[in-house]
Amino acid sequence: MLRSCTAGLRSLWALRGGREGVPRLSTDLQPAPRLFSAEKVIHTDCALPNPSWSxxxxxxxxxxxxxxxxxxxxRLPSYRHRSTQISEDFKTYFLEQKPVKEGRLSQVRLFTRGFEDGLGFEYVIFKNNDEKRTVCLFQGGPYLQGIPGFLHGGAIATIIDTALGLCATVxxxxxxxxxxxxxxxxxxxxxxxxxxxxxLDKLEGRKLFVSCNVQSVDEKTLYSEATxxxxxxxxxxxxx
Incomplete structure (x- = not known):
């Protein structure tokens, strides 16, 4: 699996002028600074296969x-930019407490979708309403490294929070x-x-209690458990 990832990275380096065996992740693969540009937002479903998927x-x-x-x-679709309705819901809830400039709100993107394909969070979530559960398939890219060769604990926490949060919205x-x-x-x-x-384990008024486990594809390795x-x-x- 790691060999597959390495091969994919070599292809990316080659496309960007890098030489095989000479990684240049800190410069050549840096995502373009588009966050506050005036370019038109294209709503592409990121929860679909792309060339970086193993x-x-x-x-x-x-x-x-x-x-x-x-x-x-x-299957739950996922976009770099939240829908207008969802943004309006959160604006209604919070803006009276902490005003945010309208320009900033229209230009932000979802944190887990802020990387180029294959470099950060690659994931798709499926839900089962009857069973009140979700399954998240996640592949963490090279920009999420913590100790050499492994994902940063914060990246794992982020995807767990995302998975549990979507389960709570069932x-x-x-x-x-x-x-x-x-x-x-x-x-x-x-x-x-x-x-x-x-x-979803329990629902008490406005409180939703959820839990999850993070396992390897073959289910032989338990990486994390969370509530x-x-x-x-x-x-x-x-x-x-």
């Missing part, structure tokens, strides 16, 4: 797409993270694929 990720994707055929599972409510507890069992190899199984508490947003209260 064979393991593509295989798992195909398997879950077959599960979607009978309607029991659903009942159909906008939520925010109130508490997140993670037990790191083993480090995750850089560019490998992991499967994050999340489930989270999410709160349904109540626009009328303007607070948690």
């Amino acid at each position: 064979k393991d990720l593509k295989l798992l994707f195909d398997q879950f797409m077959k599960k979607c055929e009978d309607g029991s599972w659903e 009942p159909g409510e906008a939520v925010m993270t109130a508490n997140l507890n993670i037990n790191f069992k083993r480090p995750v190899p850089l560019c490998s694929v992991v499967v994050i199984n999340s489930q 989270g508490l999410f709160i349904k947003l109540d626009p009328e209260k303007k607070s948690f």
Whole structure:
């Protein structure tokens, strides 16, 4: 798997003028600074296969797409920029407390989708409403490195928060993270694929309790376990 990732990186280096065996990640592969440009936003679904996806990720994707055929599972689309309606919901909830310039709000992008293909968070999430659970297929790119050869713990925490948060939205409510507890069992190899199984454990008023585990593709290695508490947003209260 790591060989596959390395081969993909060599292709990227070659396209950008690098020589094989001489990585230049800190310069040549730096994402273009587009965050505050005036370019037109193109809404591309990032939760679909692209050339950076490994064979393991593509295989798992195909398997879950077959599960979607009978309607029991659903693939969740994911975009670099949030939809207008979602942005309006959060603006209604927060702006009276902490004003944000309109120009900034229109130009921001989702943190986990802020990297070029293959360099950061590559993932797709499938949900099962009846079972109140989600499955996240995740491949962490070279820009997420912590100790050499492994993903940064913060990157793992980020994708866990994303997976649990989307699982908490299965009942159909906008939520925010109130508490997140993670037990790191083993480090995750850089560019490998992991499967994050999340489930909604309990619902108490506006509180949603969820949990998940992070496993290898063959389910033989447990990398992390986590629990989270999410709160349904109540626009009328303007607070948690």
